[in-house]
Amino acid sequence: MSKELRFDDKVVIITGAGGGLGREYALMFGARGARVVVNDLGGGAHGGGQSSAAADKVVEEIRTLGGVAVANYDSVENGASIVQTAVESFGTVDILVNNAGILRDSSFQKMTMDDWDLIMRVHLRGSMSVTHAAWAIMREKGYGRIIMTTSAAGLYGNFGQANYSAAKLGLLGLAKTLAVEGAAKNIHVNTIAPIAASRLTETVLPQEVLNGLKPEYVSPLVGWLCHENCEENNGLFEVGAGIINQLRWQRTKGVGFRLSSPINIEDVAAKWDQVGDFTNSDFPTAVADSMVTAMDNINNPKLGGNQFLDLDKAKTSKPVMIENGYDERDLSLYALGVGVGADPLNVKDLQYLYERGDNFYALPTYGVIPALNGFMKLLMDGKELPGFGNVLDRVLHGEQYTEIKRPLPPHAQLRHEAKLRTAYDKGENAISIIDVHTFDESGEELAYNEITFFLRGCGGWGGDRGPSADINVPPDRQPDAIVEERIGDNQGLLYRLSGDWNPLHIDPEFAKNFGFERPILHGLCTYGYVGRHVIQSFLGNDPRRFKSIKVRFAKSVYPGETLVTRMWKESETRILLETRVKERDEIVIKNAVVELYEQIPTAKTAVKAGVAADAVTPQSTGADIFQAIGAYFVQNPAEVAAANTVFQFNLKNPDASWTVDAKLGKVAPGAADKPDVTLTVDEEQFIGMCVGGEDAQKLFFAGKLKIAGNMMAAAKLEFLKKMDPKLVEAEVAKRLVGGAQASTAAATVSQPVGPTGADIFQAIGV
Template identity: 55%
Template sequence: MTEELRFDGRVAIVTGAGGGLGRAYALLLAARGAQVVVNDLGGSMHGEGATTAAADRVVEEIRAAGGQAVANYDSVEDGPRIVQTALDHFGRLDIVINNAGILRDTSFHKMTEADWEKIYRVHLYGGFRVTHAAWPHLREQGYGRVIMTSSAAGLYGNFGQANYSSAKLGLLGLAQTLAAEGQKRNVLVNTIAPLAGSRLTETILPPDLVAALKPEYVAPLVAWLCHERNTATGQTFEVGAGWVSRVRWQRAQGAFFPLGENLTPEAIAAQWDTVQDFTDPAYPTSPMDSFAPVVGNLQKSGGAEERGSRGEETPSRSPAPAPPTADGPQAAIGHEFEPKTQRYDERDLSLYALAVGAAADPLDKLELPFVYELSGDGFRALPTYAVTFPFSLLWQITSVPGLRFNPALLLHGEQYLEVKRPLPLKATVTNRARISHIYDKGSGALVLLDVNTFDEAGEELAFNQVSLFIRGIGGFGGERGPSAAANPLPDRAPDAVHRDKTTDNQALLYRLSSGDRNPLHADPAFAAAGGFDRPILHGLCTFGFAGRAVLRHFAGGDPARFRSIRARFTKHVFPGETIVTEMWQDGVRVFFQSKVAERDEVVLSHGVVELVG
């Protein structure tokens, strides 16, 4: 027999609990051990008047059944007073169910400002006031469950309810943000859109249907979402008449239009069927998911705009993503990308060197040759500039057969670079890439992309292997692959330690030099959607800092002595932070790791540079 879910020791506030849904929630929670604050102003369904009778009746029912409850008669606009009632009588607060509501239905052209304002203040503002007052207590104790009440009108709209539907959808948006903010403190926030008969639905549903939609069919879901065993947060559910269903957004794949070209209404009209085609939809669940197509289009068009302005071949528009095959990700092994040609010169090499911290001291004679083409010691190219070559074609990963994925779920795991000889100071190079391996890691797929770069004579100049981890497409039955090389650090103090203070605009500088114009490194709003409080440094920028440190301390700044470099990306770096690279020499190999001094966190691990002896 299933163990009964209990709420002993928990304290709950239920607003609008004088009847209907709120009463059902209060009775069920109290019957299972919760101490309940029964809040109800006692007004009419249109928000007029007030009486204590509604809340008192429910409290009497709870106490008669042996439960514990106290009445509160405040408006939800006085949320702090409702919360204080729980603290005064029961000493704590664990659960908040925002259920109070009224109706003032009328068509939009007849709606008055008073009709709008009254609905807003009870539903959305009231939900804010009660939850805002409760929030500090829930966070500080490391436990809380919050329920917002939306409706079908809020999710889909309904004639005559512009005020009500706006407020109800606003509550959903509030819940989603609070779910993101509260999760790490074990404060979970979910939303229900109930189908239940009450005095509020009497005006929009037939009487026989109202009678069939019992609030008792909604209350069990609310109780489950409020229980300590529930771990769901940020979710929305339609519920009623013995039916419970999660609701999520659905988005068509849409049409992509090349950036940097004149986008016209006619172009959109020509692709209108594609814009509205839900044949193979996506299901975004976060702002980062929402931005995913933007990232994809930037990868396809943005980098091309930048490099094209320097005289390179501009990549052609990417075809629409290919449908998955029967073999799934494994079908992508051996896939060859369309080759891309690019040109670079001393200006590009200088900009890259500055972007990875070279010549922070303009009088540094060892690094001035990397940024000044007339240097007396002769201009040189930093070897790690070659990690920028793959970006001329990396965007093609979004259209590889068998690799249907959300670009927001792609992570850059490791990077390996081998330079065959010192990079020429100017060149036209051709980049060719193929997917060499795809490993099934369960939670995702590890994709190894081999990129070979050739000069004008067809001789190989550099080789990159880009390790990409794509979350959410694992479990296809492929090989798990070899364990990652450990490269254990020597058990002794580092042979050299190099500190570099990054500038506040380091990320902006690097994105101009790399060809990767991901807004995560420039746009505060985009960074916030990714969970960062400001834009972060590109991982390959940190990679360049580390390579430069090894070159300085163990090769005298001579690029001819640099053969290869490998590292794993473990943490982000914020512009303005200090990168500390610790290095240990073992013959021609130099092991390294990089940390952020301010947070004492390793940001590059498993690092090794091989030098020419």
């Protein structure tokens, strides 16, 4: 059995101690060596009458058990007199249990102002009065334990107890503030919501339940919370019938609205399910926590969106992974789809069609096909691209950018990372930009695509309208090259075999329903034609220096029409172009540019295990920084000792605790025994504060940097201003190479130049 926890020489005041819970508390403290002030007015459960008998009887019981106790008969509204009894009898007060209370139950409709005021005076004002009188004594001696008594009615509400519920919840608010104010003086304030048989519960609980509730099932919790060994502060507990539960506030992730545009009732209604979704909730514990989401909304303005597009979700989400591949057959089929082979005797076309020829090349514009096919399959399978809703029936391809990192191989297995980068609000409509990075089997990036969709009826959230000026505008002179090419009548039938199965491009009835006289050609089919025209005109039909192409789809093209692509050589590596349909003299491709490589790019050599450490970009860890602080301690004992403070850092993701003891001049992993100040932050953000890129003050006000204990002590970290950042570099190098030379280098650095890590803490101190 563990050693008995006693209260020898501690002075305890218990209000309402003439019976029920209060009497049980008084007997418990008296039996364990405390000197007890038994306060009880001796009135009835509804506040009437007065008698000394109840308090006297409990005092006599304590004395019979060998304890020390005195009686006090004042109302709790006269708290100074109750505390004075403790001071005159025992010289001080160490523990206060605010237990006194009465009931004036009535439905709110029938409740009188007297019913309301009396409950407030006894419960809320009374507890405040006794606590206020004891507060100065506890602060002076640097010790105190206080219990406030709330109830389930106060926490949850209860019919017929509007006055009682309001007072009891008010006590919880009082306790929480006193817990914050008293913490530095070792005054702990906790709140209990007891369930026990007493005169106050007789009117709200049936007798069979009362028979199962005993006050002695509550008193052990009160005893522990009031013991000097207990570090609990600012807690809230339900207790009774052998059960003890701790309660805390819970907050949903909620919804953040754009501050740059009006918020209306309909906006709230549309997001109401999300407001009440506790799936990803947190548990605020302080006023600073209550400001976290508000400050985040101010410091990180919401991008907005609607049921079709959620830009904030897209911003915080990781890319979606998609896998597929292609082979020589796919490349040949694509080439046929974009007009290659129209003349079977043109031997130059064989380089895109004949995989066994001397040279077999992929058309660079094929780089969009695996990415787009994978993305569209993702949506058609009902899977989600975060932030991009169900808009398949609203999508038109508006613009396309494809960049080829090196010539596409004849076949490859691919991994695509797709993400909604941004969207623009065009009023009734919207424009979205999807980023897709494509990697080959080795992990090397092979291609990058920006897929820009025009989304009909998906705008109107008040967001950024995006750029409006034309770009890549051709110069006012004759083009350097012109290619004219007729599109085959069956070209759409061929191209769709590369993956775009939209019936708009094959079904006459479907096309008419969309307002077209007949099926239209795929925009990316025209895209492929245009890419070929540049290769033919400026690369001598060798596609390997083709780097990128960006176009805007201005109007639709029909199979059988003639494309006229005009091209202007802006530099050796940059070609501007536009494409018209000859028969209608309408621009169908505009704001277009192709960029070329100066030399044919090759595959990069992957970094393999065993390379020299100096070939790797060093990355700091939290441990590196603390090791560097430890090295600084060794070199500068006088400056460190002047701080005379024990700091504890709790790093998250991954979790780790470090103690920086400026009293003993030591830095060590693990939590401190009794830190003066504790700082909690994600490791990545901590490193950012120390080596640049993170603002400590913004992190603090956003709730991402939390400080407990003596907040002003955080300013004493200013001594780190003189720490040489080379210490951190040395620790990184030592970890990477495991060599003693790096350690020696760390010990010999001597020229302070201003830290990495300390501007950190000046802001915190402010």
